[in-house]
Amino acid sequence: MRTLVKDLPEKIGETVELMGFLHWRRDLGKVQFLLLRDRTGVVQVVTGGRRLPLPESSLRVVGRVVANEKAPGGLEVQAEELEVLSPALEPTPVEIPKEEWRANPETLLEYRYVTLRGEKARAPLRVQAALVRGFRRYLDRQGFTEVFTPKVVRAGAEGGSGLFGVDYFEHRAYLAQSPQLYKQILVGVYERVYEVAPVWRAEDHATSRHLNEYLSLDVEMGFIGSEEELLRLEEELLQEMLEEAYVSAGREMELLEAERPSLPRDIPRLTHQEARRLLREELGYPAGADLSEEAERLLGQYAKKRWGSDWLFITRYPRALRPFYTYPEPDGTTRGFDLLFRGLEITSGGQRIHRYEELLESLKAKGMDPEGFRGYLEVFKYGMPPHGGFAIGAERLTQKLLGLPNVRYARAFPRDRHRLEP
Amino acid sequence: MRTLVKDLPEKIGETVELMGFLHWRRDLGKVQFLLLRDRTGVVQVVTGGRRLPLPESSLRVVGRVVANEKAPGGLEVQAEELEVLSPALEPTPVEIPKEEWRANPETLLEYRYVTLRGEKARAPLRVQAALVRGFRRYLDRQGFTEVFTPKVVRAGAEGGSGLFGVDYFEHRAYLAQSPQLYKQILVGVYERVYEVAPVWRAEDHATSRHLNEYLSLDVEMGFIGSEEELLRLEEELLQEMLEEAYVSAGREMELLEAERPSLPRDIPRLTHQEARRLLREELGYPAGADLSEEAERLLGQYAKKRWGSDWLFITRYPRALRPFYTYPEPDGTTRGFDLLFRGLEITSGGQRIHRYEELLESLKAKGMDPEGFRGYLEVFKYGMPPHGGFAIGAERLTQKLLGLPNVRYARAFPRDRHRLEP
Known part of the structure; x- marks a missing residue:
């Protein structure tokens, strides 16, 4: 049973299944951080010992919801499973999380599909x-x-x-x-x-x-x-x-x-x-x-x-x-x-x-x-x-x-x- | 304040204002019967000593709602005022109340606007x-x-x-x-x-x-x-x-x-x-x-x-x-x-x-x-x-x-x- 990002604050301490897109990633060697984006918002996910796929890959994550006041929204998900449903094959033409949608309209519109x-x-x-x-x-x-x-x-x-x-x-x-x-x-x-x-x-x-x-x-x-x-x-x-x-x-x-x-x-x-x-x-x-x-x-x-x-x-x-x-x-x-x-x-x-x-x-x-x-x-x-x-x-x-x-x-x-x- | 035809059963004995189209008419000399059609239905209106305009003319009628079991829907409106908002200038190409929408599709579609x-x-x-x-x-x-x-x-x-x-x-x-x-x-x-x-x-x-x-x-x-x-x-x-x-x-x-x-x-x-x-x-x-x-x-x-x-x-x-x-x-x-x-x-x-x-x-x-x-x-x-x-x-x-x-x-x-x- 999938949980949406917007509903996570009510799930602290529970294990949930999330689905969405890899919005942003950071690899610290032993630990990997990523932001998962679904239609209702973005949440930080922590995992370890994995190579993360390219941004915009679609993912399924199962993990525990933990309060973390340093994370966006005050919580994060500690991944137990992380499945790549469909990997991105190329870097996106514009970095989605850094989107400055007020700028560069030609590029934004040319690649609007992403x-x-x-x-x-x-x-x-x-x-x-x-x-x-x-x-x-x-x-x-x-x-x-x-x-x-x-x-x-x-x-x-x-x-x-x-x-x-x-x-x-x-x-x-x-x-x-x-x-x-x-x-x-x-x-x-x-x-x-x-x-x-x-x-x-x-x-x-x-x-x-x-x-x-x-x-x-x-x-x-x-x-x-x-x-x-x-x-x-x-x-x-x-x-x-x-x-x-x-x-x-x-x-x-x-x-x-x-x-x-x-x-x-x-x-x-x-x-x-x-x-x-x-x-x-x-x-x-x-x-x-x-x-x-x-x-x-x-x-x-x-x-x-x-x-x-x-x-x-x-x-x-x-x-x-x-x-x-x-x-x-x-x-x-x-x-x-x-x-x-x-x-x-x-x-x-x-x-x-x-x-x-x-x-x-x-x-x-x-x-x-x-x-x-x-x-x-x-x-x-x-x-x-x-x-x-x-x-x-x-x-x-x-x-x-x-x-x-x-x-x-x-x-x-x-x-x-x-x-x-x- | 306009009353809709569908609300007339609750208005028996009252004087109401109706607006709609002349759906059908019959002139008996001293008395004229007409059906008035609005977006919610059709009602019989009785009036006297008037020449009714062509069907599909748009009308405003003020009159008393009276029970009449012989009338369609069990009631009729006895007109006190009858105003032609906009007269039809020609007979319609198809008689609207006799519409047999299962027949003659070419004609019905050619004159679909009416x-x-x-x-x-x-x-x-x-x-x-x-x-x-x-x-x-x-x-x-x-x-x-x-x-x-x-x-x-x-x-x-x-x-x-x-x-x-x-x-x-x-x-x-x-x-x-x-x-x-x-x-x-x-x-x-x-x-x-x-x-x-x-x-x-x-x-x-x-x-x-x-x-x-x-x-x-x-x-x-x-x-x-x-x-x-x-x-x-x-x-x-x-x-x-x-x-x-x-x-x-x-x-x-x-x-x-x-x-x-x-x-x-x-x-x-x-x-x-x-x-x-x-x-x-x-x-x-x-x-x-x-x-x-x-x-x-x-x-x-x-x-x-x-x-x-x-x-x-x-x-x-x-x-x-x-x-x-x-x-x-x-x-x-x-x-x-x-x-x-x-x-x-x-x-x-x-x-x-x-x-x-x-x-x-x-x-x-x-x-x-x-x-x-x-x-x-x-x-x-x-x-x-x-x-x-x-x-x-x-x-x-x-x-x-x-x-x-x-x-x-x-x-x-x-x-x-x-x-x-x-």
Whole structure:
């Protein structure tokens, strides 16, 4: 019966069986020390008269658990048996226990199939899994249905740019940029839906905040009165996601020394117009209509200082800056919003137009050809209820929550402008 | 405050607000009857002196709940207010309340964006969401980590055939056929992982059991002794998945008159060799090495009759029938297995080879060039523990559980040989 490293403090004086990877070793001749790493932590093992295999070999150890205040975690295991389940054949390209996952990203990513084994390297994806679990649990409780929409599509949701082409038998198809149309259709079926799935953007960026394949946490809700219900929903949703991360990935949060974000029950809000005025008049920043990354960063700092919040909604985006399906207001703004977390946009959302004629008008007002959106438009002939939704970028949320220097560390095997492997 | 249809029996005598879709209507001149459908069910509404909009219009109704044993569900709502939130502009291409989702699949699928609204049409995806929820919950409790692996890959896990090509900037890439390699790598990191994600097969089939894009429920577990632990894991996992379907999608199971499957705690097992002998000697079927669909159907019937089980493991597949990474036995068989549910293969799995040299040998024995698998092989230089896993096809499981005539009805917007829309 295998014991996990995290449970060893309750086993002092007992003989246990451990399994894991040789994390680190030191040979003093008569005595050998090693650190054994399993999915729950690292423990010191002492043995004698053996030649230890290379680091990252997988091992089975049987031994007695003994208190030792000099050992990491205050205990060690004195090995009686030590079996090499599978030896490493070569030294690892990066020394796993010395991993400095903040440095040398190219090497870390090139050998990610083994560098990901580092305690700090593997932690963000455990946190992300917990955030996603919180996301689903909250929405399940609110009567949402999880859906799985197609990722190979005939056309893009917002026109033709930024799409990766797919050869689908004799047809040209594309990888979905977002489940936008499908989640809207499904509001007509299940009223409230969510999806956790990859999306693709064929954008040429090579920055620390862009991925070409990322995990989108999508929400869409029918029978709403306005975008107000979406803002409220996202506030409560984020509370539960963070709670789940702290409860079920607390060890990882601690290991990464993540600063606990301040998430007020009511996230502060600025309209897009207020945000621009603030940037210009109080922050001395000549903000264009489309808020730049720097503008978002400054607004994030402002929200922290002024309201003690790591989060800030920017509401009422002007029509010119939002997709054609965004619900317009008579004053030229829309019911579209963004959410900034520590100065980074992690959500875009809004109420959608639900009437056929208004969608036609909106397309024309944007100079777009309704003919190109025939498939999209069809469903709006059948009584689509007032609805709206948003999407959270899982990797960006994880990155900002954990203070990762690069969004790539929040994805198991990132795809970017130059990376298709591993 | 909106009331859901399912909660109406507790509201008799009260005035409630309902929202939903006009499911069906009948105009008797002075009195109009309609059925209002929301995500939880259908209720009769009575109103007077109104012209009702077309079916599928979305409505808001305020009225008193009154017992009426002649009405469906034993109650009706006498409308005081009736607001059309959004009118349908055209008759639906298929009459939703008369939906005969067992018939006319081409029409149903062509107009799926609206035919999916039918009570029976929408039910399978609710059941599927519950199955997936049970899948995750069980595995979370067993210390598994949910992972999200890349779907755009440099090469296929099992060679080059059956892949859809993707134009990834200036590179040729492919849609992942399975997360096989990635889940194996991640066993070296998290020991136990699962993934719920789409996979793609560019296969030319146009049958009722094949999809070109489907949802794969993938599991991979490290530090196992043999495939026995995988069989045990899947037995318990399926119990929890079915339980969740009955608990949280019980209404849908009932609506579809799904026959409750008999799932013994110990699923009966036949080795591949025993299965062939049985087919030949007892069932009079000249079984080839590769079990045909008909052979699987016969074996399914046999398991039901002989052991009262809707499920049957076929174990110890011969090496020739399994991918190169399957753990071989000295007698020419492997630790690879399939699971049949009601005579349909819904799982393929097995223990994997975890040592580098054995993988090299296995590739050569299959006449494959190790050079083409360099990326795959690299991780096996670093002490991969004994491990194995399996994948469950979510749509096939849903199809067989609910007795759907076509696997396409178990996917929101199926992709097949001729279908890229909606």
